[in-house]
Amino acid sequence: MVDFSQARRMMVDSQLRTFDVNDIPLLDAMGRVPRETFVLPGREGLAYIDQDILVDEGAARRYMLSPMNLGRMIQALSVVAGDKALDVACGRGYASAVLAELGAQVTALESDETLAAEARRSLAAAGFTGVEVVTGALERGHPKNAPYNVILINGAVDLRPDGLLEQLADGGRLVCVKGRGRAARVTLYVRTGKAFGERTLFDAAAPVLAPFMQEPGFTF
Numbered sequence: 001m002v003d004f005s006q007a008r009r010m011m012v013d014s015q016l017r018t019f020d021v022n023d024i025p026l027l028d029a030m031g032r033v034p035r036e037t038f039v040l041p042g043r044e045g046l047a048y049i050d051q052d053i054l055v056d057e058g059a060a061r062r063y064m065l066s067p068m069n070l071g072r073m074i075q076a077l078s079v080v081a082g083d084k085a086l087d088v089a090c091g092r093g094y095a096s097a098v099l100a101e102l103g104a105q106v107t108a109l110e111s112d113e114t115l116a117a118e119a120r121r122s123l124a125a126a127g128f129t130g131v132e133v134v135t136g137a138l139e140r141g142h143p144k145n146a147p148y149n150v151i152l153i154n155g156a157v158d159l160r161p162d163g164l165l166e167q168l169a170d171g172g173r174l175v176c177v178k179g180r181g182r183a184a185r186v187t188l189y190v191r192t193g194k195a196f197g198e199r200t201l202f203d204a205a206a207p208v209l210a211p212f213m214q215e216p217g218f219t220f
Contacts, residue, residue: 084147086141096131111136150172155207156178
């Protein structure tokens, strides 16, 4: 029988702290949110391994990002209590729960209603009833609740996610994995007026989200 409380402590000490995740509120939040609640039933014992975990075997093929990468991505967003957050491709809602634990007002976006229902169930089971789970095209975000102070994309994109960037508030931040394979980098965007600054943070790969794939060009 897995001691999940101990597993969370080990995740914080052995994965997050050793990977330059040093924000105390974030470490505390990830040490409290029960990651095992957000995996596929029967796979709870895999919840704290240091790799991306498949959390939906349907058409969406969603993954929960590894603790190290997700931790540093959320840290880069500099979330403060009261921030409006959009969690794109939320899967079963783990990242949404961490953002909510940090005090953000979270909108969790999924494209599949069945998976969105699973996210609602998992979030409710973990006590996060204030997260609003919505469905819609991932690349279009959720304009109804915009503008957002922070946007997290749970996966990789081939191109700059312009549709989501437009939903940032002035000073808002978006973080995602940009690129594939050895070219993949976690990238932070910051909005200043109508301009968007872009900064590469660290090397990291993640499953590419279909709506953000670049269409292959013609070969002659």
